[in-house]
Amino acid sequence: MIPSRPQSPGAGPGRRTLIGGGLASLAAAGAGVVVGRESLGDQSASSELSNSAQDSPVPAGELKYEFYADRQTGVAEEPQPYATLIALDLKDGAGREELQRLMRIWTDDSARLMSGAGPLTDQEPELAKRTSGLTITVGWGPTLFAKAELEEVQPTWAKPLPAFDKDSLDPAYVGGDLVLQIAAHSPMTVAHAQQELINGAETLVDIRWIQTGFREPMERNGWSMRNLFGQVDGTVQPVIDGMDSGLVWQEEGQEPGWDNATAMVIRRIAMDMASWERADRPARENAIGRDLSDGAPITGGGADANADLEATNDLGLRVINPAAHIRRAAAVEPHQRFLRRPYQFHESVGTQMQTGLIFIAFQTDPVRQFVPVQQRLDEADLLNIWTQAVGSALFAILPGVAPGGYLGEQFLEG
16 A cells, blocks of 8 residues: 655655756547436445545645545545646657656656645745645556557557547647646646646647636535536536445556556537527526526436436426437446546637636546447537537546655556
8 A cells, every 4th residue: 555645845856866867958528518427326426525625624725635645636636626737748759768757757846746845946935835735637648658668558448539520629629648637726826836847847748738727616525516507517426435436446457557547538618608698598407407506307306316317298208308418428337427527617819708618537448438428428419509529638647656656657667
């Protein structure tokens, strides 16, 4: 078992040592916004969350998560209100040696930042003192393995998602060799961590895309929020610290060396707010299959209740439309469930606003879990009238690391 409590921020190789070694010389939903995922069997609303800002007596600004652990942070923790996702590519000609150097740097810098101490070369270390529940999550994209000559350790599911007919992907938001997910309860904390992590890697990688999102602070112990359509988003989550752990975390024997890893799907979903505003309330609820007021299925119950997909009205018609999002997203097999951790974006581009959802899903095997659900949404989902996927990426989130080691060490030195 890897110790869960980090050593002092100075543990592990320092950035200056790494620079001396050569550094200086060199985020279902595809077509629809997921607002609910029906599952087979137990449909608990959320996993048990540890060290959450809402339950902890520690003020949000002082909240700290431990970097060194079996699993990386930024997955099971209660979602923070602010997040930035950055996809990066290794520079031309860079390979395994440069990746190893990068992982050492990011491990040391992340451990320091999450503990409240800036990296060794941080010119504004005062900004690191307010940790605000900072989590930093690192993943590898499918294209990285060949560049770093690591094909022999590439997970079977670590490959680009298949094409979906309703997608209109912008190359500016597709793919990437690596990903950084940085999240906290303060946008200043996120911005500072982003600056330091990018500064430490600028000679090794190029930025491919950046997506910045926000969500409501949690008002109760759970994952649900409202998205910019006003819909309750993120109900019916797997119990990831219990019976559903295997839906999110790689377990022993699944992929050699990848125990306690997870797969991350990021889909950038554009939302047509002008058209949505013209739709009346019954049309919106019919498209979703949920009540706007509390997120409950229109067949009754609370937000976390099972939807009665077989219920009919006085005319013998299905209460929940055959193309309603809640029906198309329903798991037809027990394994077709995954952990959703979405964020919103609302950005100005000149005089125009871009609005939508950064859909983030964690799972053990996207091919078995995410893809079948997304294919059903792509075939027929009423939300496709108002939404469209414009970005898509998949990453293998590395297992956690013990003090003195670095992320990906078991692959890079194996």
